[in-house]
Amino acid sequence: MDALSMGGYGAYVWTCYALGAGVLVVCEWRARLRHRRVYREIEVRIKALGDNQ
C-alpha cells in the first residue's frame, strides 16, 4: 500500500511511469507497423507487376 501511495504522490509518480511505458510501447508498435505497411505495399506492387507481365 505504501508503494502505491508513494507518500501521497502516487497519482503523479505512477502516471509518469505509465506514460513512460506507454511511449516505449507506442514507439515500438508504430515502427513495426510502418515497416509492415511498406513491405506489404511493395509486395502488392511486385505481385501486380508480375500478373501484368
Place this chain on the structure above:
Amino acid sequence: MWKFIHQLASPPHFYRIAPAFIRWLAVPGLLLIAYGTYAGLFVAPMDYQQGDAFRIIYIHVPSAYLSMMAYMIMAVSAGIGLIWRIKLSHAVAAAAAPLGAWFTFLALATGSIWGKPMWGTWWEWGDPRLTSELIMLFLYFGYMALRGAIDDTAKADKASAVLALVGAVNVPIIHFSVEWWSSLHQGPTIIKEGGPAMDAAMLYPLLAMILGFTLVFGALLLRRVRAEVLYRERRTRWVKEMILAGGN
C-alpha cells in the same frame, strides 16, 4: 573502420545487418530499464525535500535527455545528407524525428506532472526551460509536416534538412537555459562542477535508466530507419529480389 562505415552506409547492407543490432541494443536496454525502474521506485531513498515525488526523475531525465539527443542525431544526419549526399543519412534524420517528438512529449508531460506538486502549477509560460522544450516539440512537428508536404523525397530531404539545422540552435538553449536565466526548473544534477549532487543510491538507478533508455532508443531508431530505407529503396532490384525470396 572506414570500410565498415562505408559498408554500413549502403542501404542493402544496413537493412540486412540492422536486426542483429536491434537485438543487441534492445535486450540490455530493457534489462537496464527494469533494474532502474525497480531500484528507482523501491530501493532509492526518498528525497528529503520532495519526498517520493522525486522518483519521477527516473522517467523525466532520460526522456528529456533523449529529446535533445534525438534532435542532434536528426540535425547532424540531415547535415551529412545535405553535404555528402549519403542516402542513409536522410533516412536516419527522417526516422529520428517521430521518436524525438515522442520523447519530447514524454519529457514535457512528466515535467508538468512533477511540477504540479512541487511548484503548484502544471505549466509556467515564463520559464525558459519549459518554453524552449516546447519549442523543440514544435520543431519536430514542423520537420515532419514539411517532409509530409513535399512528395519528392529528394526535395523533402533538402528542405527538411535546412529546418533541422536551423532548429539545432534550440538544443544548447534548452540545455543552458537554467544557467542563463532565472527558472523554476532545477539546475544540472548529474553533470556539474564537483560531481553529481545525488546520493549513489539515487544516482545508480538514474544512470541505469539513462543508459537503458538510450539503448532502447537506439533499437527503435534502427527499426524506424530500416522501414525508411525499405520505403526509399522500394523500386530497386535488391528490394524486389529480397521480397520475392520471402526475406524480411
